[in-house]
Amino acid sequence: MTASSTNSASVRVDAAVVRAIAAHAGEAGALLPILHDIQDTLGWLPPEVTPAVAHALNLSKAEVRGVISFYHDFRTAPPGRAVVKVCRAEACQARGSDALVAHAEAHLGVGMHHTRADGAVTLEPVYCLGNCALGPNVTVNGELAGRVSPARFDALVASVTKEGA
Amino acid sequence: MNTRIYVPADAAARSVGADVVAEAIVAEASRRGVAIELVRNGSRGMLWLETLVEVVTGAGRVAYGPVAPEDVASLFDAGFLTGGAHPLGHGVTEQLPWLAKQDRLVFARVGVIDPLSVADWQAHGGGRGLRKALGMAPAEIVAAITKSGLRGRGGAGFPTGIKWQTVLDTPGEQKFVVANADEGDSGTFSDRMLMEGDPLSFLEGMLICGLGVGADHGYIYLRSEYPDAERVLTAAIANARAAGLLGPNVLGSGKAFDVTLRRGAGAYVCGEETALLESLEGKRGEVRFRPPLPAVAGLFGKPTALNNVVTFGSVPAILADGPEAYAARGVGRSKGTLPFQLAGNLKQGGLVELPFGVSLSELVNEYGGGTASGRPLRAVQVGGPLGAFLPNDALVLPLDYEAFAAKGAIVGHGGIVVFDDTVNMAGMARYAMEFCAIESCGKCTPCRIGSTRGVEVIDRVRAGEDREKDTALLRELCDTMTHASLCALGGMTAWPVLSALDHFPEDFGSPGAAAEGN
Numbered sequence: 001m002t003a004s005s006t007n008s009a010s011v012r013v014d015a016a017v018v019r020a021i022a023a024h025a026g027e028a029g030a031l032l033p034i035l036h037d038i039q040d041t042l043g044w045l046p047p048e049v050t051p052a053v054a055h056a057l058n059l060s061k062a063e064v065r066g067v068i069s070f071y072h073d074f075r076t077a078p079p080g081r082a083v084v085k086v087c088r089a090e091a092c093q094a095r096g097s098d099a100l101v102a103h104a105e106a107h108l109g110v111g112m113h114h115t116r117a118d119g120a121v122t123l124e125p126v127y128c129l130g131n132c133a134l135g136p137n138v139t140v141n142g143e144l145a146g147r148v149s150p151a152r153f154d155a156l157v158a159s160v161t162k163e164g165a
Numbered sequence: 166m167n168t169r170i171y172v173p174a175d176a177a178a179r180s181v182g183a184d185v186v187a188e189a190i191v192a193e194a195s196r197r198g199v200a201i202e203l204v205r206n207g208s209r210g211m212l213w214l215e216t217l218v219e220v221v222t223g224a225g226r227v228a229y230g231p232v233a234p235e236d237v238a239s240l241f242d243a244g245f246l247t248g249g250a251h252p253l254g255h256g257v258t259e260q261l262p263w264l265a266k267q268d269r270l271v272f273a274r275v276g277v278i279d280p281l282s283v284a285d286w287q288a289h290g291g292g293r294g295l296r297k298a299l300g301m302a303p304a305e306i307v308a309a310i311t312k313s314g315l316r317g318r319g320g321a322g323f324p325t326g327i328k329w330q331t332v333l334d335t336p337g338e339q340k341f342v343v344a345n346a347d348e349g350d351s352g353t354f355s356d357r358m359l360m361e362g363d364p365l366s367f368l369e370g371m372l373i374c375g376l377g378v379g380a381d382h383g384y385i386y387l388r389s390e391y392p393d394a395e396r397v398l399t400a401a402i403a404n405a406r407a408a409g410l411l412g413p414n415v416l417g418s419g420k421a422f423d424v425t426l427r428r429g430a431g432a433y434v435c436g437e438e439t440a441l442l443e444s445l446e447g448k449r450g451e452v453r454f455r456p457p458l459p460a461v462a463g464l465f466g467k468p469t470a471l472n473n474v475v476t477f478g479s480v481p482a483i484l485a486d487g488p489e490a491y492a493a494r495g496v497g498r499s500k501g502t503l504p505f506q507l508a509g510n511l512k513q514g515g516l517v518e519l520p521f522g523v524s525l526s527e528l529v530n531e532y533g534g535g536t537a538s539g540r541p542l543r544a545v546q547v548g549g550p551l552g553a554f555l556p557n558d559a560l561v562l563p564l565d566y567e568a569f570a571a572k573g574a575i576v577g578h579g580g581i582v583v584f585d586d587t588v589n590m591a592g593m594a595r596y597a598m599e600f601c602a603i604e605s606c607g608k609c610t611p612c613r614i615g616s617t618r619g620v621e622v623i624d625r626v627r628a629g630e631d632r633e634k635d636t637a638l639l640r641e642l643c644d645t646m647t648h649a650s651l652c653a654l655g656g657m658t659a660w661p662v663l664s665a666l667d668h669f670p671e672d673f674g675s676p677g678a679a680a681e682g683n
Contacts, residue, residue, distance in 0.1 A: 032427065032430055074430060089352075089600075090352060091580075094583060127433060130354040132352045133177065134181060
């Protein structure tokens with residue numbers, strides 16, 4: 001990485017942090033909305049977010065770090081270009097999600113909780129998407145798909161797998 | 166006049182292609198030069214029929230489903246714009262027995278109206294409860310809720326009127342209303358469907374609560390897994406402000422009430438009310454010690470009326486039609502209706518709102534139509550991940566908080582998950598412990614450590630090295646978690662585990678596995 005690209009990345013992070021903090025100025029208990037805004041912009045929470053947010057909200061870095069690490073949604077590493085989640089909760093298990101998880105891992109070539117080496121896709125479990133009559137359920141980049149058979153799964157992730165091929 | 170067509174924008178319908186169906190209908194109408202008006206409604210709750218398309222005809226709304234994009238041309242050919250016969254046709258929607266037999270109070274408008282239209286909402290009776298409440302004293306509003314017998318629909322079943330009375334009676338300049346929209350229990354989706362299908366009635370319930378307890382601000386804590394509900398609520402709140410329902414002068418009454426929508430961040434434990442409050446305050450979602458109760462010292466230390474989405478959704482009808490009409494429904498101390506959610510391995514999954522007292526068998530076999538796989542039903546889990554697994558012979562149970570409690574089970578949020586005979590119940594018991602370990606907030610040791618030890622000991626029981634000793638150890642561990650955990654996550658994980666062990670000992674490798682605890 002060149003010095004200028006490092007600088008532009010950190011400028012981007014700074015801008016996202018400043019914008020998120022300004023958007024929630026004066027709001028009580030705004031740490032989660034601020035972190036969400038930053039992650040919505042950047043896709044994850046780079047390390048330099050913690051001190052910047054801590055300073056702005058007059059919190060300790062440990063407090064901010066503690067909140068980031070508590071919640072499953074907040075990422076401290078960049079995700080793949082696509083994020084695929086498979087529901088593992090009971091109602092989806094009753095409709096075959098265990099087999100779908102195994103299929104997803106084999107088809108995408110990446111294990112649960114991991115990002116494929118080429119950065120194309122991150123595969124994660126999720127615990128209930130509120131579509132429990134039409135499982136098994138999957139989200140691809142946040143878009144919910146129900147009644148996902150292995151064939152439907154392959155179609156849903158076709159763009160992802162093509163990119164990696 | 167343009168023919169009006171309804172295509173649900175509910176997340177369940179969208180998950181099986183409703184958006185593409187809607188686009189195909191618009192395209193086909195334009196190709197044929199037919200003028201239509203497309204409305205994106207909520208779901209009627211017959212989820213196995215999604216995408217369920219409805220056409221407004223002289224005879225009423227006529228239903229077609231499940232419609233796939235490739236069916237659209239043939240629907241036009243069959244004259245569906247005037248209710249023409251088609252293999253996917255079901256006749257007049259309201260006359261379908263599955264719907265007609267229900268008693269919809271909370272879900273009266275869901276699937277019927279355009280969720281974002283204040284005018285449509287009012288034309289269908291929306292706002293009647295609020296207008297009544299605006300003419301009542303706070304104590305009268307709370308008294309009506311108490312009289313209705315409404316209990317918290319989030320799972321705990323605590324009397325809502327008593328909670329509101331505590332907030333009303335606690336002195337404080339600033340009080341809050343908080344809606345728990347962190348519907349994390351597997352098998353439940355009634356909060357989501359209400360927020361997407363009739364958000365204004367949900368907001369109306371929060372407003373009435375604010376008037377009753379003396380709070381001028383509400384927070385909605387919505388789980389991040391519900392982006393569709395977030396979009397609908399954001400728009401509904403804006404429309405409610407524009408219509409003068411929310412804001413500094415609610416419907417010209419001089420009273421103020423507004424809401425803030427907050428997104429959770431993927432933590433099941435934040436459905437627990439004190440963890441939720443911590444999260445709203447911008448902290449880790451760790452459970453608080455009680456007392457003080459949130460009603461006394463809740464959000465930012467202020468008196469807080471914290472209820473589930475469906476609890477708020479139940480409030481408008483109580484005010485509009487009187488608490489007596491509500492309390493006349495149900496059985497024993499379980500008054501009113503509950504929107505039951507039929508989920509998992511069922512042929513006809515969906516949402517059924519009925520008074521308490523309906524049997525599990527009627528819901529599972531008659532409404533649900535038996536298993537989707539066609540295989541024998543083996544187990545039913547009611548009330549989410551912390552609810553007991555029930556065997557076939559428990560299907561006679563009436564849905565009633567007390568009747569379930571007497572059997573060591575819970576009604577919870579009314580989610581019903583059905584498993585066929587391919588399920589391994591030792592595997593489900595292990596999953597219950599694993600889920601608790603993943604989602605534990607870490608504050609108390611029985612939950613944080615016990616859940617991990619629970620996974621290990623279940624693995625040892627299944628491996629069968631010293632099954633008798635390990636089964637006894639598992640029961641002892643469950644006992645510790647039940648009695649020494651701070652909240653329901655650690656405190657109730659034993660229910661699915663022990664019910665699996667008691668009712669399905671053969672899955673743990675030994676017919677005698679159950680005898681240990683008897």
